[in-house]
Amino acid sequence: DGGIxxxxxYLFRKEGQNVTLSCEQNLNHDAMYWYRQDxxxxxxxxxxxxxxxxxxxxDIAEGYSVSREKKESFPLTVxxxxxxxxxFYLCASTPRVWGKSQPQHFGDGTRLSIL
Amino acid sequence: AQTVTQSQPEMSVQEAETxxxxxxxxxxxxxxxxxxxxxxxSRQMILVIRQEAYKQQNATENRFSVNFQKAxxxxxxxxSDSQLGDTAMYFCAFMKTGNQFYFGTxxxxxxxx
Numbered sequence: 763d764g765g766i767x768x769x770x771x772y773l774f775r776k777e778g779q780n781v782t783l784s785c786e787q788n789l790n791h792d793a794m795y796w797y798r799q800d801x802x803x804x805x806x807x808x809x810x811x812x813x814x815x816x817x818x819x820x821d822i823a824e825g826y827s828v829s830r831e832k833k834e835s836f837p838l839t840v841x842x843x844x845x846x847x848x849x850f851y852l853c854a855s856t857p858r859v860w861g862k863s864q865p866q867h868f869g870d871g872t873r874l875s876i877l
Numbered sequence: 878a879q880t881v882t883q884s885q886p887e888m889s890v891q892e893a894e895t896x897x898x899x900x901x902x903x904x905x906x907x908x909x910x911x912x913x914x915x916x917x918x919s920r921q922m923i924l925v926i927r928q929e930a931y932k933q934q935n936a937t938e939n940r941f942s943v944n945f946q947k948a949x950x951x952x953x954x955x956x957s958d959s960q961l962g963d964t965a966m967y968f969c970a971f972m973k974t975g976n977q978f979y980f981g982t983x984x985x986x987x988x989x990x
Contacts (some may be wrong), residue, residue, distance in 0.1 A: 793976045802886070804968060804982040812976065850920065856976055865912050866970075866978055868922035 764789045768853050768869035774877050775840065775847060783838045783872045785853035792858035794836035795866065798822060799850040808851075811836055812858055840874065848876050881971050883981035890959045891989050897944075898954045898984045900969030910972040911945070911952045916983075917965040925967070928952065956986075964988045 766787045775781045787794065793812050797805040807820030811830040825844025830836055836855075840847045850873050854866040880903045890896035902911070913925040928936045928945050935943050940960075944953045956963055969981040 795978070797980075802982065804883075805980040807978070810977070852922065854922075854978075858976060864910075864972075864976070865924045865927055866922075871920050 766853055766855055766867055766869035768851075768872050770872060771870070773872055773874045775874060776877050778842045780839055780841050781874070783840070783851055783853075783874070785836045785838065785869060786834055787836075787853075787855045787867075787869075788834060789855060789867060790833070790857075791855035791867070792833070793856045794830070795854040795856075796820075796826070796828065796836070796838045797852045797854065799852060799871075805852065808838065847874055849874060881969055881979050881981040883967075883969055883984050885984045886982070887985045887987070889987040889989055890956075892959055892961060894959055895955060895957045896959055896986065898956075898967050898969075898986065900952045900954070900981055902950050902952065902969070902971045902979075904950070904971065904973065906973045908974070911943075912970040912972065913941070913943070913952075913954045914968045914970060914980075915963075915965045916968065917962075922968075926954065959988045961988050961990060 769784045795810040796808040799805050806822050808826050809828040811817035817828050817830050827839045852871045853869040856864045856866045882901045909930045911928045915923045915925045926936050926938045926941050940957045942955045966983045966985050968983045971979045
């Protein structure tokens with residue numbers, strides 16, 4: 763079955779360390795997204811990508827970086843510049859077909875914690 | 878800028894009763910799409926229902942229906958015959974041109990047996 767796979771499910775980061783969250787989709791979707799979820803704040807957009815080798819900053823991009831070298835993959839790196847990285851991270855994708863209500867499909871998320 | 882507001886942080890409903898979750902949004906776009914997502918304790922995001930702004934007819938999916946008021950920029954979700962499995966966070970979402978999504982802060986719904 764097609765879907766979005768996020769790994770790992772749980773991740774721990776030491777102070778000053780960069781960590782990378784994986785997101786892979788086999789839905790043949792063009793657009794991919796990264797969200798951060800904190801209690802009481804809903805989903806906030808970190809980065810999104812409409813096509814390979816192109817991506818845009820969302821509302822809270824500072825301290826994060828992404829790449830989109832393949833259509834199927836959109837990894838997120840949480841850098842040491844992100845001072846409060848503890849959160850639940852969700853990856854999503856959608857076909858890039860305007861004119862139809864294409865909802866986002868989500869992965870199961872990664873819980874990142876500081877050691 | 879687009880904003881999505883869910884003014885009810887928490888709600889509860891008795892099993893088998895009906896509950897309505899509210900959502901308002903602000904946009905200057907004329908063509909857009911609206912969604913309700915459910916996030917149970919497993920934290921998986923599940924699409925509940927969708928609505929195209931150009932359609933006047935309110936969307937319905939089994940026990941879930943919406944009241945879409947375009948002029949008022951309101952998009953409420955009605956859950957009929959509430960079941961214990963409906964206990965979850967519910968997020969209202971807005972999608973505009975370019976596939977940009979905007980989410981509300983969520984409403985935590987508890988179904989009481």
